[in-house]
Amino acid sequence: MHPELLMAACHGVHTQLANLLNSDVNALVQVQHPTTEAGGGSVVVVVDDVDNPASAASTFLLQGLTPHGDSALHVAATFGDGDEYLKSAKVIYGNGGRHLLGAHNNEGNTPFHCAARAANTTVLTLLIDLARGEEATGAGGDDAAAGRMRVETLLRMQNKLGETALHGAIRAAHMPTVDALLTADPCLARVPDTGTSPLFLAVSLHHYGIARKLYARDNRLSCSGPDGKNALHAAVLRSKVLYFYFVHGVRDQHGNTPLHFAVSLESGARGLLPQYAVPVENRTGITTFLNIKEPALDLTKKMLEADPYSAFQADNNGWFPIHVAASAGRLSAVAILVTMCPGCAGLRDIDGRTFLHVAVKKRRYDIVAYACQKVSSSVLNKQDNEGNTAVHLAVEVGDWWIFACLFANKQVDLNLPNNKQHTPRELSIITIPTGLYCLVNSGILIQQALIYTNATRDICRHDGIEKDYTPVAAEDDIIISNSTQFLGLGLVLITTMAFSATFTLPGGYRADDHPNGGTPTLAGLKQFQGFMMANTLALVCSSLAVISLVFSGTPTVELSMRQQHYNISIWLSWNAIISLGIAFAIAVYIMISPIASETAIAVIVVFFSVGILHLPSIAGRFCKFSIVLCARIGILPIVRSDISKVMLLTFWPLIVIYGWQEYAWRHR
Template identity: 65%
Template sequence: MAAVANAPSMHPELLEAACHGSCSELTNLLNGGAADVPIEVVVDVDRPARPPASSLLLEGVTPDGDSALHIVAAYGYLKKARAVYDKAPHLLGARNGGGGTPLHRAARAGHAAMAALLVELARGEEVAGEDGRVETLVRMQNGLGETALHEAIRAGQMPTVAELMAADPFLARVPDDGTSPLFLAVSLRHEEIARELHERDKKLSYSGPDGQNALHAAVLRSRDMTELLLNWNKELTKKRDQLGNTPLHFAVSLETGTRGMLPQYAVPVINGTSITSFLNVVETPMDLTMLILEADAYSAYQPDEQGSFPIHVAALAGRLSSVIILLLKCPGCASLRDTHGRTFLHVAVMKKRYDIVRYACQTPMFSSIMNKQDNEGNTALHLAVEVGDWWSFTCLFANKEVDLNLPNNKQHTPREISVSSTPTGLYCLLHSRILIQQALISADATLHICRRDIMKKGPSTQSDAKIDAVISNSTQFLGLGLVLITTMAFGAAFALPGGYRADDHLKGGTPTLSTEKVFQRFLMANALAFICSSLAVLSLVFAGTPTVEIPMRYMHYNISIWLSFNGVLSLGTAFVLAIYIMITPVISGTAIMVMVVFSSLEILYMPSLVEKLVKFMIVVCGRVGILPVMLRSEMPKVMLLTIWPLMVIFGWQEYAWRHMWHYVPVAEKLVT
């Protein structure tokens, strides 16, 4: 503002008197008191005589452009405001650096009495012959295009809002374009103020920034306010912002986060995405979606500028409740495509929205879109394989309506995409991309039609280097765990539960519970834990030695992992059996509870691994049968090789107890 930039600085005595001094001090100063105001001598015959010193004093402004009237208005000093106005009436409409008037400052501070006074002063000017002075004052806009009513709403001051609306009943219609007072009240959740604005002017403005309207803000703020606006004006559902979004697009776009029940000590943060709460308790937009559809069902068929319909936005945000409402109220939404030719199922798969994919796959009415292809010929299964989402893949794979061999425009089948989209490296067997390939192989899914010697690429030096790096890094951490297991198993072999027999006993120095069935199981479990962990450490030595060739390192690395699982399982079993032996004779209930808790913690410790394995067996066996899975998949072999220690621990003990126990001398049996 040029006028503010060229204005002189406010005299310190005037600033102090306006902010903290008494009214008499300010009046004395304005009447020619102590302030020493420099007087410039200017000879200009075309201008009137130089104004008195008090008027020059009031021409000064603060660094942000506030005049004396701005300051006293902000502090709510009514008498001072009258005194300043009497000396300089033109300050009533003066603007500061931000374009705000004294009325803006009074409204922002929530001084309803000061706002009323300023309006009264403007009305006095109307009596003096300046028509429309009140309307001009209250409708003056600052640099942001906001009136004093906006400032009062932002401060949440209902009395000030009432004063301004009483001065100009049509003030809520200003500005014509941009953020209206109603939009601001809705966005700040001032429902009472919104009601007051509508009560005083039924034709108020609903506009907001970027082409939005108040309903766009309401659906993201409050259900009650959304219902209120729909009762006032149902046409708001048809209004689109600059990007083509309707209020329904906003209502279904509230992204839902996925969290488990366990607390997160290391919280992952993605720029632009809000973190989720511990219990993932968020307000569901189901009722908002229903409200908008009841007001205007056609809004479900209105796309944005990118061609995305509300059903696509809901799938993108992971809002299952909104998807269900949209599909139940408007079944035609299921086949709607965006500019890429994708249905809501394609979008849900790409964003890994498992709940929505599961709902679509379990609902028979959506069978027609299971194999629908986008502009590139990809079905939902193609995309699930490409992004490597195991959970969405299982839903599609379990649905027998899904074609596993349908090629896209590049003639690539899902299995071909699975092969080509998996980067070179060494993977865990339960890695999502490996499980996807295992499932497709078990179902005998086809590959791209071409020469197999061209499709297959031999190992490269680069791939060998990646595998070598993975093995070298993994052996360090795996070795620490295996050494710990070996140490624990070794110590347990000489600190047996129940202790040892006395030296004067027939079998002095031997374990007291040596003839107990459970104790024999404990010994077998502990021995297997020691043997498996020791052999696993030896295999890790070969796997981590750079001088050994890659194939042998790879083989021993796999052996060490297999034996590690066996060692952990055996050690855990030995622990449970030892607890059972020591506590059961005294408190059997506690022993059972300890074993239950221990088993539960083991399952909770690695839920994703167990869940993935179980899910694989269920969906693959359900699709292709048990025999093909046994013949084509690695999973049954892995499961069998993992649980064999349990078979040895309990099977050998039963065999020995039934067959070998009969050969123990009768005298020894009686003694023991």
Template identity: 50%
Template sequence: MAAVANASSMHPELLEAAMACHGSCRELTNLLNGGAADVPIEVVVDVDHPARPPASSLLLEGVTPDGDSALHIVAAYGYLKKKARAVYDKAPRLLGAHNGGGSTPLHRAARAGHAAMAALLVELARGEQVAGEDGRVETLVRMQNGLEETALHEATRAAQMPTMAELMAADPFLARVPDDGTAPLFLAVSLRHEEIARELHERDKKLSYSGPDGQNALHAAVLRSRGCASLRDARGRTFLHVAVTKKRYDIIRYACQTPMFSSIMNKQDNEGNTALHLAVEVGDWWSFTCLFANKEVDFNLPNNKQHTPREISVSSTPTGLYCLSHSWILIQQALISADATLHICRRNIMKKGPSSQSDAKIDAVISNSTQFLGLGLALITTMAFGAAFALPGGYRADDHLKEGTPTLSTEKVF
């Protein structure tokens, strides 16, 4: 899209007529039709196109010190849509023109919260689309200023719900722009515009969550709203519980390294599980290590079934032969090294019943795992030891002249 030329300054009468908040658009129309504009207009003539344009086009070449055209001014003040249409009729190119900061008239209308003006500008673009310029509406609403922000960013920053609704109606996927950078959702969350953030998400479930410097909307949420970290879903889970189940290591690591989240490290869901319980249960080594390294995490909390993380690590490990680097084995060894509690109650005072059966199952798992692991290590050691003394090609049979000697003994390689 074309940028507004800085070849001339805006005529003062045009600026006054565009900004006027009283009366009709008659003064502006008269000026555009060649009426009272007695002050000389300084223009730069394009030598490549020497033909003199009509007076109204010359008048609309002027811009303010900020690079705003007449359409920028009318859109920003937004008193009468007739003014915008009158300017557009004389210079349609101004619809997509950028000012000094890269903003279009749509940006200016959105920033000022003029939903009706924003709707008119979209309607004008749609008229051009019907006339043969396919995708004109999408092109207009997705245009970015010098900060790589669309008009939706401006509406979000100003917390203008009606304007945001008009823009999203024009392009339902506008909240996905830009692909990389500060998304409207990140802006809404960081400014604590909760209704705007919720509406953006409702309108497009696949909208962009991105923010500057590799951040996302979650970073903005937890940094701007300290009541936010303790929010829970229907299952009583915090965002840390959910991050563990979804294996979002970046979020888990960020939460574990940020002191302000220490209060949720041991939060228990409706089943009494902490984030550590869930990490152990699914055998996720990377989630576990993040939590294990956090000094605020309690290794001995029981859930509603009176199971500690160490008990879960034992019962979750299937019986069989496993490599020593298997995640469940590593988790179990880490908890043992930290002297984590295995049983909450002493065995001699535990009642017989389901809990005793549970203990018997745990003992069986430990026993079986130990037996299989010991057998596996014995087999591996035996095979390794035997391989060290086995000769390539074996030995000659008893009926051979040189019985019992290596088969390859006569070869140079041997």
């Protein structure tokens, strides 16, 4: 494009445009191609009317395009909407630019697309009037009809994305431009009948006012979207209740109905404490601080009320809406589906899995807990094509909380074998890799729970003769060696604090001129006896734990002894932590209670509360283990089991500390 023409069109300088389009074509050629004088090339100018120089200049200039393929009319329609640009468009059109109304640039856009996308309503209206005037020369009749057809033809032209000028106006979110286009062509929202319709685009871009306007102007408009979707698919994904009716039951190319989309919005679960290291799974959204509640499900309810059969319509993978809701973690959606359509709880996909199987595989604890309370035993024990129940999958996944939820329900059968004749207990044995594990490891807790309930194993020999033996000494050696480094650092800190507390007692020491000079000032208090015992236990347990840790980390010691001392060091470390914490609490109480007893109690409560919150993975799992066992087999078997011994060995410092405190006070 001639640079002077481009600048004038961009700035809307209609006088300069008029002068250019009425100039001498030879002068314009010399400006555009100055190399022709030196013989560096030749320029061939095709002129329609050799007797009219102005027409020749217009023809030559209007053949020029920008690198993007825009003509002068494209530029004028894009860059402004004032009187200057209106006059510029008229000058271009009236000086040989009639053919530019339907010209396409590199993206397939016409000047109508450009004006609509730029929300230049006045220029767009002018272009429509110019198109209508090309055929409608009379007052009505056939000429007026021809003008309407010309306008419809131009407005319904599609670019390379299959979009009309109405799509551009929707992208600009400009209601006056939308009104102007629909006034010129009331049926424009029906184009295209396949692909992304204007209604689908408006909903997907959250322009719901425009969407309602489109539907109000033409209730036969196209609702289509890409890949066989329709506007309702987009509406439910945007969680917006739209006030117009769509045809239910429409499926996309993957077989998804709008209800599949409505229940597919992910619901992230977040614990009490914020996550500073956020695990991210590909193609899965994260839970932010503000995303606490699930999106409203009014549209889901309305869809089920209008079309209850959609809950029983599967996609191409055999997933029903309840499977999708379980996979996405939408507890409220699952509850609505089970409540309004109880039969869908037992629906199975191509693999024979119910929504409970899907929830277990996806680790959706709240949905599994809901299913254990609301669905029948037939659903809880339903087996998939491989014969796996939800308990089998919970064991395979290795999620203790999911397993505990199923385990606590007495209707769940723990002895059903799958197609490989593996029961859940046998599966818990063969799925744990060989190695050294913590006591509260999920796999260990699952296997322990199944053992306590006397769950059955496979009908075969269990002495391991038929299995290949693989030496694992090297792996255990690496695990123990790596663990001792971090554990040793913590134990040294505990020992140092306990040793220091022994010589910096609360309250200090008596003066030398006192009859008992050099002794602790608060030695006569009852709580002081408990403090001394707690501090002593912390020092002794941490010191012995360090010694055991040295043995466990020494390569020259045989593996079995290293494992034994490693377990001893873990046990003593736990006892040292408990003792040191009690010593701190007693010391605070001794120092502050005489003058501020409320503050002393508050400090102790805060200390132990934070301590409990700091160990949810240990204390929480162990408490859950005890609770689900009580629910399954009762309290007496638990009391008689090794759990009582574990509890005694874990919290014996409490008995010793407060027992000694009472004994020393009574026999002083």
